[in-house]
Amino acid sequence: MARFDGPLLEKLSAVAGLEILEPVAFAQLTSLHVGGTPRGMVRATTSDALAHAVKLLDEASVPLLVVGGGSNLVVAEGDVDLVVVLAANDAVNVSEQGIVHAEAGAVWDSVVATTVEHGLSGIEALSGIPGSAGATPVQNVGAYGAEVGDVLTQVKLYNRETKETGWVKPEQLELAYRYSNLKFTNRAVVLEIEMELDPSGVSIPLRHLGGQQVPVAEARASVLELRGQKGMVINPEDHDTWSAGSFFTNPVVDKALADEIEAKVGEEGMPRFAQPDGREKLAAAWLIERAGFRRGYPAEDAPVRLSTKHTLAITNRGGATASDVAGLARTIRDGVEREFGVRLVPEPVWIGMDIDDIQK
Ligand SMILES: Cc1cc2nc3c(=O)[nH]c(=O)nc-3n(C[C@H](O)[C@H](O)[C@H](O)COP(=O)(O)OP(=O)(O)OC[C@H]3O[C@@H](n4cnc5c(N)ncnc54)[C@H](O)[C@@H]3O)c2cc1C
Incomplete structure (x- = not known):
């Protein structure tokens, strides 16, 4: 395993605008507030330092992740085998x-x-x-x-x-x-x-x-x-905003399937938007709700719930783990697929695991 110590740390320390930090857990770095601790962490305050840090880590074959605000990440628990490069160049x-x-x-x-x-x-x-x-x-x-x-x-x-x-x-x-x-x-x-x-x-x-x-x-x-x-502006006091934003992208499906879903639900005005290739984009939140998942699903005391303000956000109520997040995401994905034959695709970037909770 490539090492993040001695000579590499010396080279990184010599880069102007780059600080070496004690690593903190992704639970503190991400808006979902889940995830374990990376092997190392550096913070770049200039664009040159950001590029230089990535170059040095790549040359040493040390896996890395560039992190900005951590608002589109789902990270596995435990030791996370990578070095976080925090982008802090902010002119x-x-x-x-x-x-x-x-x-x-x-x-x-x-x-x-x-x-x-x-x-x-x-x-x-x-x-x-x-x-x-x-x-x-x-x-x-x-x-x-x-x-x-x-x-x-x-x-x-x-x-x-x-x-x-x-x-x-x-x-x-x-x-x-x-x-x-x-x-x-x-x-x-x-x-x-x-x-x-x-x-x-x-x-x-x-x-x-x-x-x-x-x-x-x-x-x-x-x-x-x-x-x-809708709980889509981060507010540390409000657990409805402890999320990665919209958890699933809006699916694009064949027109025939869109017709079938509209007929099955039997409601006027299903959101459907024609795409240049003749297919149609549907609203993931609408499908989630029509598949029976209401705001706040599954229960008030669950560690992870759908936001009480918006069905498209999976939220951490305080003590959740990455596996809890993946578990609810699977329940929603599979429920929508069973009901409508549409497999929703997660929007965030998964690190060290995926929606099926397979550790990577
Ligand atoms: C409450 C809430 C609401 C949201 N609403 C929206 C919305 O309306 N529309 C929308 O599109 N998104 C939304 N998002 C998702 C998220 O905010 C965006 O995707 C945002 O751009 C992620 O930025 P970040 O700096 O936090 O990225 P991070 O979470 O830090 O990183 C996300 C990915 O981008 C990569 N990355 C980050 N910085 C760089 C870089 N400088 N160079 C290369 N790769 C990089 C990371 O390596 C990672 O793969 C929302 C999220 C939350 C929590």
């Missing part, structure tokens, strides 16, 4: 013309708040999404009809295969719904993102306001309010 620069640069470790919602203060439009609908700017291209974060891919112009990557750093166009990341070719592959590290926003001060058309366009500050406030009601 943000906004030009009058609407060009925004944010380093990977910048808190995403602070980036949104800054752009809104400058009267820039484009990411106000992405207010309140937890985590870091650097993680936003990883799964092309989105909400209320907007995605970061709509405004990304370049992403600065450290490519772990070529060991080179450079700006790439979003096309090279194959951004799609909650997907990029960075997600699950760890092939590159995002060091910085560049976005081009609109200086008009008027929001994009907002789905939750019936397509209305309003001043950006008003748009941000309305999104934060709506997300707050």
